[in-house]
Amino acid sequence: MKVTIVGAGNVGATCADVISYRGIASEVVLLDIKEGFAEGKALDIMQCATDTGFNTRVIGVTNDYSKTANSDVVVVTSGIPRKPGMTREELIGINAGIVKSVVENILKYSPNTIIVMVSNPMDTMTYLALKSTGLPKNRIIGMGGILDSSRFRTYLSLALDKPANDVSGMVIGGHGDTTMIPLTRLASYNGIPVSQFLSEEVLQKVAADTMVGGATLTGLLGTSAWYAPGASVAFLVDSILNDQKRMIACSVYVEGEYGQNDICIGVPCIIGKNGVEEIIDIKLDDKEKVLFAKSADAVRAMNEALKSILA
Numbered sequence: 001m002k003v004t005i006v007g008a009g010n011v012g013a014t015c016a017d018v019i020s021y022r023g024i025a026s027e028v029v030l031l032d033i034k035e036g037f038a039e040g041k042a043l044d045i046m047q048c049a050t051d052t053g054f055n056t057r058v059i060g061v062t063n064d065y066s067k068t069a070n071s072d073v074v075v076v077t078s079g080i081p082r083k084p085g086m087t088r089e090e091l092i093g094i095n096a097g098i099v100k101s102v103v104e105n106i107l108k109y110s111p112n113t114i115i116v117m118v119s120n121p122m123d124t125m126t127y128l129a130l131k132s133t134g135l136p137k138n139r140i141i142g143m144g145g146i147l148d149s150s151r152f153r154t155y156l157s158l159a160l161d162k163p164a165n166d167v168s169g170m171v172i173g174g175h176g177d178t179t180m181i182p183l184t185r186l187a188s189y190n191g192i193p194v195s196q197f198l199s200e201e202v203l204q205k206v207a208a209d210t211m212v213g214g215a216t217l218t219g220l221l222g223t224s225a226w227y228a229p230g231a232s233v234a235f236l237v238d239s240i241l242n243d244q245k246r247m248i249a250c251s252v253y254v255e256g257e258y259g260q261n262d263i264c265i266g267v268p269c270i271i272g273k274n275g276v277e278e279i280i281d282i283k284l285d286d287k288e289k290v291l292f293a294k295s296a297d298a299v300r301a302m303n304e305a306l307k308s309i310l311a
């Protein structure tokens, strides 16, 4: 199975690294516009093969889309990341142009591929990719909810002082500092509601920390995060390539689900070899429904900024 990753920067290269050492794909192509950059990252990753024991072939190319031909999955991480103090939405001006031309180039060589969108603002970029290419909605998947859910589970595990893998929880809604919805009511510690162990005040703090999880890391690192984002993309790619049908919160095009239409927003999805195979319409309580509607309004408003590029 072949995966192309466009953008060999922090997230793209980390994703290529995780896909390789976990043996998720047999071939990974890293593509970047910076001369020699993707080639260097690919060679560095390949030189881990003997020490970590993988056989994935990783190649790097400078803007040569012919080398990406017949990719099963293409991950788009090209574009600029935010700096401390910025929102993801402020990246739209530069990233929209990059994303539109990248997906056009990709489809020339891999017309049947599934696209995983990572570039921010991710929900808006996912919508742009869908509308500009006209691809069926199952083949455009925005990565954000899985990362936000990993952060939610991390903060819950720290509050519980228990291993993160014993904690389950999901974040739906937009992938923005104010649009995420960590579902604290449904989070559990080995099937037991976390509310049996944590006070409402602590749960509210966990939710607030989760929502600004990306901004916190951007403040600490000077640019946005890459280890967890790279691992989250690899997890998603694994579910597609190996037809695992995992339930993963992804940004996908909704047509009536959760009472919304004509936006891409984070909802629980079954992800398999056909991409988005099902959207799970879970029962939200009244408070969660209000939060989801507010989140959807904000995501929809951002799509307005795409009018000229989609005209």
Ligand SMILES: NC(=O)c1ccc[n+]([C@@H]2O[C@H](COP(=O)([O-])OP(=O)(O)OC[C@H]3O[C@@H](n4cnc5c(N)ncnc54)[C@H](O)[C@@H]3O)[C@@H](O)[C@H]2O)c1
Pocket: 006, 007, 008, 009, 010, 011, 012, 031, 032, 033, 034, 037, 077, 078, 079, 080, 081, 082, 091, 095, 098, 102, 117, 118, 119, 120, 122, 143, 144, 147, 175, 223, 224, 225, 226, 229
């Ligand atoms: N959805 C998420 O959860 C999530 C998580 C982390 C980062 N991001 C986003 O992913 C993007 C990348 O982040 P990063 O930290 O890897 O940034 P980075 O600057 O390290 O890497 C971006 C790479 O894209 C390349 N690039 C730019 N234009 C290109 C083009 N037209 N074709 C090919 N390559 C091109 C750059 O040369 C650079 O190497 C940002 O927009 C960031 O906000 C999203």
Ligand SMILES: O=C(O)C[C@H](O)C(=O)O
Pocket: 081, 082, 088, 120, 147, 175, 213, 214, 215, 217, 218, 224, 225, 229
């Ligand atoms: O925070 C960012 O800007 C990058 C990414 O969306 C993240 O959540 O880490």
